[in-house]
Amino acid sequence: DTGVSQNPRHKITKRGQNVTFRCDPISEHNRLYWYRQTLGQGPEFLTYFQNEAQLEKSRLLSDRFSAERPKGSFSTLEIQRTEQGDSAMYLCASSSYRGATYEQYFGPGTRLTVT
Amino acid sequence: GDSVTQMEGPVTLSEEAFLTINCTYTATGYPSLFWYVQYPGEGLQLLLKATKADDKGSNKGFEATYRKETTSFHLEKGSVQVSDSAVYFCALGTGGGNKLTFGTGTQLKVEL
Numbered sequence: 001d002t003g004v005s006q007n008p009r010h011k012i013t014k015r016g017q018n019v020t021f022r023c024d025p026i027s028e029h030n031r032l033y034w035y036r037q038t039l040g041q042g043p044e045f046l047t048y049f050q051n052e053a054q055l056e057k058s059r060l061l062s063d064r065f066s067a068e069r070p071k072g073s074f075s076t077l078e079i080q081r082t083e084q085g086d087s088a089m090y091l092c093a094s095s096s097y098r099g100a101t102y103e104q105y106f107g108p109g110t111r112l113t114v115t
Numbered sequence: 116g117d118s119v120t121q122m123e124g125p126v127t128l129s130e131e132a133f134l135t136i137n138c139t140y141t142a143t144g145y146p147s148l149f150w151y152v153q154y155p156g157e158g159l160q161l162l163l164k165a166t167k168a169d170d171k172g173s174n175k176g177f178e179a180t181y182r183k184e185t186t187s188f189h190l191e192k193g194s195v196q197v198s199d200s201a202v203y204f205c206a207l208g209t210g211g212g213n214k215l216t217f218g219t220g221t222q223l224k225v226e227l
Contacts, residue, residue, distance in 0.1 A: 033214065042204050042217025056214065100166040101147040102213040106159040
């Protein structure tokens with residue numbers, strides 16, 4: 001049973017550059033979520049997909065952020081024109097329905113540093 | 116909007132001490148409630164959950180009861196071990212997508 005995987009694990013980029021992260025969910029999970037976590041805080045919801053459809057986006061997800069899940073399997077999160085405030089850990093989760101609720105399982109995260 | 120408030124850490128305990136980490140929430144409707152744990156250098160792991168009032172979630176000796184009247188979901192363990200040292204996050208799940216709203220986390224350090 002492979003868990004959620006994320007690549008890369010670390011990314012250092014210069015301000016103004018574009019970056020893309022990838023998430024591979026647990027294979028039988030049809031829901032996929034992106035969260036952002038800054039130091040000393042809990043994760044904050046960004047967006048989620050059911051299969052290939054993006055069903056909800058947080059207002060935290062500015063126009064510079066875009067997420068896709070083209071075939072309902074892996075997902076990508078792109079940040080355009082990065083800013084120093086984008087430095088954070090980006091977490092992906094996928095979920096299964098179990099025990100009357102959706103349980104989310106998290107990947108290890110991609111740590112982004114914008115210099 | 117939805118929110119979760121956790122007791123601030125760090126919490127430092129001796130091994131075999133009793134643990135309580137307080138968590139209260141504000142939400143519309145009937146959220147599901149979760150505790151996640153993050154061990155040093157690792158990702159978030161689901162520890163336990165409860166989906167309706169008076170439900171008790173339990174796992175690895177940890178317990179939490181969904182108290183609707185006090186909007187609380189406090190985490191307890193009768194006897195902590197050094198290996199329980201980690202950051203604990205309380206979260207609520209709402210909406211059709213069950214998106215999670217997290218607290219800020221409570222760091223637990225258990226010493227011999």
